[in-house]
Amino acid sequence: MAKMPGQFNELARDPELINDFIIEAGEHLSNVELQLLALDQDGANAEALHAIFRGFHTIKGLAGFLGLDPIQEVAHEIETVLDLARNGSLQITPPHIDVILAGKDYLDRSLAALKEMLETGAAPALGENEALLASIRASAKEPRLEEAVPAALSALAATQEPAQAERPAEAQAIKVDTQKLDFLVDMVGEMVIAQSLVEHDPELGLAGKPRLTRNLAQLARITAEVQRTAMSMRMIPIRQLFRKMSRLVRDLARKTGKQVELELFGEETELDRGIVENLADPLMHMVRNSIDHGIETAAERARAGKDAMARVTLRAAHQAGFILIEVSDDGRGLDAQKILKKAREKGLVEDDAELSESQIHNLIFSPGFSTAERITSVSGRGVGMDVVKKQILKLRGKIEIHSRPGQGATFYLKLPLTLAIIDGLLVGVGGEHYVLPVFAVREMFKPTEGAISTVENRHEMVLVRGSLLPVVRLHRKFGVPPKSEKLWESLLIVTEAEGKRFCLAVDELIGKQEVVIKSLGESLRNVRGVAGGAILGDGRVGLILDPDALFGKAAA
């Protein structure tokens, strides 16, 4: 029944209409998924049922308008099932949900195919929907449950109003191109700098000019507010991401035959779009890890005296300029002995090394600590926890795991609120200013002459708290004449790169500043040791240093 692309009607060839359809249908589908999961929890949730019905109904209408028949057919059949449920002649059960989810997945795939068509011009491959249609139709014929009718009917009457109240809320948001948003944030950053340049201009002679002072202060307040608002526009709640996990947990629970319940806290916590997008994979992996390795089967749980229904909890919260995310389960926890044994086998730990409990737990993040031994269809696909850690580090975050045997394990993630801004130390070498990301800095000090030693008369080392650290002189790396060649007259900053520490020698510390990260452009993209540029408070460009490239493997 799937039609060939040539049979799409004229409207379907209008890329703008198709694009609108993809966006709108996509939104409906993600909402549908959410509501389906709610319906799965509570079969009599009429509000969810209505929302799902509306979603498929709209998609059906739009697809019909564009002549996208395969999509319309699937949406139509699902609508039929939902309609039966709405008028009480069908009780929604997990098998129904499965079928509807399958239909939703088909629509997702179709949207992806349409998108590909727009990008590549290739004919859309809307998959075969015959089998799916049959299964949806079959599910509509499941035995009627008469006793459900009154309940569904009364619920229906009760929820008519909230369903309508939802409408105006949708109109309060508009879609904006992210590029425009980024440009706005850039320009606002410039405005803040320009404003501070004017405010501190000595030519103003503010003394004895109270009105000018007052007006400037007012301008400063407004500028700061505009900046805050512009920044907040790039932030989105973590809700969407968490809800994706609901689906994952449901699927995994069914696949592994375990009973798992997902609890979400702090869904409204907002963070940068870029982070949310890059967090999906690591989070999915952690949840998968928890369900597959952490959570026991119902029988095991009963033996341990636990509730048969296992719990996975996702929690997000703001804390002092960071965002904290927890992924915890109430499963069996990490087996420290087993981890240690395996780490020794792999040569990750010396045989006689004494490790604390938490050090052992953190071994699972080491590269090469594969989960290969316990490969299942769910986890152990060659993606280890080290990849998760790498991704979190790339987002300039931290990850830790805590575990209590028999009671469960928790992953703690600490992430910055945004990727666009970093906290930087402004350091000076000669006449140049550089920005060193604070997250890489451990400590800084002025060395004494005696603490410095050389190896082969070339490589300099310095003794810091009992350990010898190599010294990297920034002025030599960058070919900038320093204020002093004497190491004990410069400032050493203990910096961490790829897990190793080194001392970066600079002339002086100028200050600390939050900066907006900018690209140096295509032609200067491959400058080693430089991660980008930032506009400093005086309007100049400061280069942002990349500790990994200054030291570490990349520099060798």
Added chain:
Amino acid sequence: MALATATQDSAAKGDSRAGKYLTFVLGKEEFAIQVLRVREIMGVQQITQVPQTPDYVKGVINLRGKVIPVVDLRVKFGMPEQEYSARTCIIVVQIEEGGAGMLTGVVVDEVSEVLNMQASEIEDTPEFGRGVATPYLLGMAKVKGKVKILLDINKVMNAREIHGLAGALA
């Protein structure tokens, strides 16, 4: 006969080369680039050095919130460097590289004026003899008795080495 062909050639090519040019001074020569390529002109500001770049890349500047590279045309053309003065300007041009437009600042001694060049005023670049490749020269224009060198700024920026031009023109 050869001369006649060259003239015809130049007349045919002249059509596409005619138009508005921004002229500027570099040493004793006057150069011109197509106005369509020019985004803006600004005075010299603080340039941040970028390590590991060729000597003609002076560094990067802040163009209203955008970070763009700056090239010193004197160094690029192998002329002796000169202290920047109040007349020194950065011309921001749009360069096409690999299909993408990219803004680049070009440091010149002094910006003169915008001229409308007629096809009849534009001549082909004369041969400078062997060893002097001039693919980035669009031609020469004689306006009010003065010679202006028309640059294809795109090719100037994309050429790896352009040393020796100053010598050839001197």
